[in-house]
Amino acid sequence: MNKEPGQTVSPWMSQEVPPLPSMSTGAHADVCVVGAGIAGVTTAYCLMKEGRSVILLDDSQPGRGMTERTTAHLSNAIDAGYTEIERLHGLQGARLAANSHTAAIDWIEKTAHEAGIDCDFLRLDGYLCAASPDDAQRIKDEWAAALRAGLADVEPVDRLPGPLTQNGPCLRFPRQAQFHPMKYLAGLVKAIAQGKCRAFSGSHVTKVESGKQVRVETSQGCVVTADAVVVATNTPINNMVTIHTKQAAYITYVISATIPAGAVEQALWWDTQDPYHYVRTQRRSLPGGGEELLLIVGGEDHKAGQADDAEFRYGRLEAWARAQFPAMGGVTHRWSGQVMESVDGLAFIGKNPGDENVYIATGDCGMGMTHGTIAGLLLTDLIKGRDSPWSSLYNPSRHPVKAMGEFVRESLNVVAQYTDWVTKGDVARAEDIPNGEGAVLRDGLTKIAAYRDADGVLHTCSAVCPHLNCIVSWNHSEHTWDCPCHGSRFDKFGQVLNGPAITDLTRLNT
Ligand SMILES: Cc1cc2nc3c(=O)[nH]c(=O)nc-3n(C[C@H](O)[C@H](O)[C@H](O)COP(=O)(O)OP(=O)(O)OC[C@H]3O[C@@H](n4cnc5c(N)ncnc54)[C@H](O)[C@@H]3O)c2cc1C
Ligand code: FES
Structure with missing residues (x-):
């Protein structure tokens, strides 16, 4: 397998x-x-x-x-923010969160060195930037909370190095890192x-x-x-x-593009939009010798199985990246993946x-x-x-x-997904599914996950997720069946890719 x-x-x-x-x-x-x-x-x-x-x-x-x-940012600037972590876990909890993520970065650095792993590990600064002047207070609060959590070197910066054109204040988190995962x-x-x-x-x-x-x-x-x-x-x-x-699955999108070395500082960036953008660079070797710099930009998250508009999201990501980094060249890769967001x-x-x-x-x-x-x-x-x-x-x-x-x-969102049992299918008839695509069909009281391969052969499975019976959705971009309830995913033929489901979608015609 x-x-x-x-x-x-x-x-x-x-x-x-x-x-x-x-x-x-x-x-x-x-x-x-x-x-x-x-x-x-x-x-x-x-x-x-x-x-x-x-x-x-x-x-x-x-x-x-x-x-x-x-995208392998190695950071102690917790995504949820220290203000929120302190509210949810108390001051001692925020300190331990900062301490544990700092220790993890140090451990990766030490282990790569001791085990002789050449993984492009690089120490660099991270910048958390207000996406708009309205978020200035949030940045101030976050600075105070980061200091209370023990990150004494975090400081505000007025002007960002490099061409990022964010229009609000930023915080600099020193001694962050990145590597080739x-x-x-x-x-x-x-x-x-x-x-x-x-x-x-x-x-x-x-x-x-x-x-x-x-x-x-x-x-x-x-x-x-x-x-x-x-x-x-x-x-x-x-x-x-x-x-x-206590956790929910979200799909997040990433593009990478070439950018002239020198046009951007090697750093990590995050902004305060919801969903937020995350940015880094990576040097990569070229097949004919030499190397180039890639700008890697992520964001546009949504709950897994609850949107199927990847083209639109990649487009928005690219437009945002070009506005922030005008020197950005051609896009080299576009990909997506799933993150598990705990409620706290x-x-x-x-x-x-x-x-x-x-x-x-x-x-x-x-x-x-x-x-x-x-x-x-x-x-x-x-x-x-x-x-x-x-x-x-x-x-x-x-x-x-x-x-x-x-x-x-999140619980109400999951309950709402069960209404998929009574809605129409994506298409009325199997004949409406083009080659190389999938769609959910209604079949009496239940639903079918149907995929038509490149030769026109139809492969059908039950669309009922074997975890807790939600109805899976077709992901046009990744060619997977994604469950909108807890993040189980299946390949186009219904084979389970990741949990919580441990079994495949039930095959119907093969
Ligand atoms: C686009 C994107 C950007 C991200 N950016 C960052 C970032 O900048 N910084 C950061 O810290 N994190 C980031 N993350 C999160 C991070 O990448 C993941 O949390 C991390 O890779 C998960 O590692 P894992 O070992 O838990 O799971 P995985 O890497 O998913 O490994 C789980 C393994 O379990 C196996 N498996 C599953 N089910 C079974 C089974 N039943 N039997 C046997 N094996 C099974 C799978 O084959 C897989 O190999 C990002 C994630 C995404 C998708
Ligand atoms: S019902 Fe829980 S992942 Fe599908």
Whole structure:
């Protein structure tokens, strides 16, 4: 199985990652880690460094989830903002959030150095800019909250380096960083393969049983037993309800374009629009020798499965980028991916509620590079029975009492999606679906997800998501079926790409 969560391509995907073998029999290890994205691979690496034997399972190859679709800002400027983090988690919580993200960046830098991973790691400044003069007070408040959280070097700047033409004040966050996520991941995978970690691809996990000895089953018929299991599948495939009521899946869009070196400072940028824009640069080698600079611009987020207008969003992103960076050249890549937004702005990392020896890492909040690294450090502490100052902040069992407004809003949004059961199909008849496209059809009381391939053959599945029965939507840009409720995604033939669903859409005609 070599699944791709979409057909668009990011600049990171050209990086080769050591392919993993598939598993043919069951096995035992101290810890089983499920999911070989940044969270799972970092956790496997940290456990291995502490002398634990590890089995790492992924149903695809490493990084083929959201890690190859990221923009890899490494930042302690929390996306939700320190004002909001302090309101939701208290002053001590905001301090621990700042401390943990700072530690994650430092750890990535140190590990890349120690393990000899050449991943273009670069320290640089980050700028949070008011998108309009009306947001000036918000920037002031954010500065005060960042200082209270312990980020003493954050400071306001009147004028931005480079040509960004934002028209409000900005904050400078020093000592942020960026890297090439797939070069980094490939380096970590190489390191774990040389240690006490047995890593396997093609292992689709369908069951995780908690207990003194945990038991992990794959759809290929293998059983792994271990003292503990870490489920790092971006969104948990073992926790069917609790966590999914506290986080929501959003699709976010990115373009990259050439820009003359010298026309822009290498820095990270974010603005205060909702949804906000995020910007960085990346040097890349050219096939004939030499290199060029790419400007990478993201934004235009919407709830997964609730909009299908990618062309319009890419167009708006490009127009915004050209207005801010007039020297921008031709667009080289356009891609999208999914982020899991927790209702209270921080990830869920720790023991899975109600389970024994089962741990999860999810709720990246658009900061999965650092949250995934925090997961590696924190889960290793928990599994080794050590205290961690971060454990209660990231505890998956926490009750988001102060985020009740957001919790209710997201819950009502999910309930509203069930009305899809009584609406019309996207098209009236299967004949109306052109070659290479998909559409939802009504069939009596239920709905069908129909995809017509390039040769005109129609492939049909039930449009009912096997997680909690919402109706999936066709994503014209990525050629996936996306669930509007909790973010499950399926390829055009109905094969599950990511959770919480663990099974495919039910096939009807093949
Ligand atoms: C466009 C975009 C921009 C982003 N920008 C940033 C940024 O600038 N900074 C930042 O910090 N974060 C950013 N993020 C978030 C970050 O990229 C992700 O949070 C992070 O990559 C997620 O890593 P992960 O290891 O949790 O999950 P993934 O990388 O998705 O890995 C999960 C793995 O689990 C496997 N899997 C799933 N189900 C199963 C199963 N049943 N059995 C076996 N294996 C399974 C998948 O194949 C996959 O390999 C961005 C995300 C996107 C989409
Ligand atoms: S992801 Fe929950 S119903 Fe589809």
